[in-house]
Amino acid sequence: MQNTRLGDKGNAIESKSEELSSDMDRLILALTPKGFQSFGEGASHGRIVGATALAVDNAMNHLIARLIPELQQHLNSLVGNNFGPIINADLAKAITRLLRRLGPWALECPHCKGPAVLRFSHSSERTNGIFRYEHSPSKRHGASTVLGPLRIIPIQSDVTNA
Ligand SMILES: [Zn+2]
Numbered sequence: 734m735q736n737t738r739l740g741d742k743g744n745a746i747e748s749k750s751e752e753l754s755s756d757m758d759r760l761i762l763a764l765t766p767k768g769f770q771s772f773g774e775g776a777s778h779g780r781i782v783g784a785t786a787l788a789v790d791n792a793m794n795h796l797i798a799r800l801i802p803e804l805q806q807h808l809n810s811l812v813g814n815n816f817g818p819i820i821n822a823d824l825a826k827a828i829t830r831l832l833r834r835l836g837p838w839a840l841e842c843p844h845c846k847g848p849a850v851l852r853f854s855h856s857s858e859r860t861n862g863i864f865r866y867e868h869s870p871s872k873r874h875g876a877s878t879v880l881g882p883l884r885i886i887p888i889q890s891d892v893t894n895a
Pocket residue numbers: 842843844845846847849866868873874
């Protein structure tokens with residue numbers, strides 16, 4: 734099958750679902766004897782197990798990477814908002830949990846560009862509390878009463894290579 738990417742919307746959707754099924758093919762191949770054989774005739778059992786695990790992880794990362802643009806669009810729509818201390822806290826936790834669940838993804842800290850998680854803490858000075866980008870329990874950047882940039886970035890640079 735030819736890899737055509739035409740401007741037409743119908744074709745774009747078709748090609749998107751073709752890409753999705755080729756990622757699924759990749760995942761399924763990693764779970765078959767045929768996939769194991771592709772890791773090399775006569776390779777040691779340990780090596781095949783390792784290569785299979787890596788192939789499954791890579792296939793899952795490819796599948797998950799497809800969700801990121803839509804998720805990013807939604808996060809962008811939240812920037813600049815303050816929903817009050819209770820929702821702010823829940824939202825920061827939900828975003829952090831979701832990115833952890835998806836795998837090697839984090840938010841880009843707009844101050845140092847490193848991977849961070851969004852934290853919200855109640856503050857006595859500011860009634861609604863503040864959002865921060867946390868790199869570690871002792872390293873946090875920013876202090877804003879509204880949601881700042883929420884750019885999703887891969888934690889390992891090779892995740893989105895395809
Ligand atoms: Zn930072």
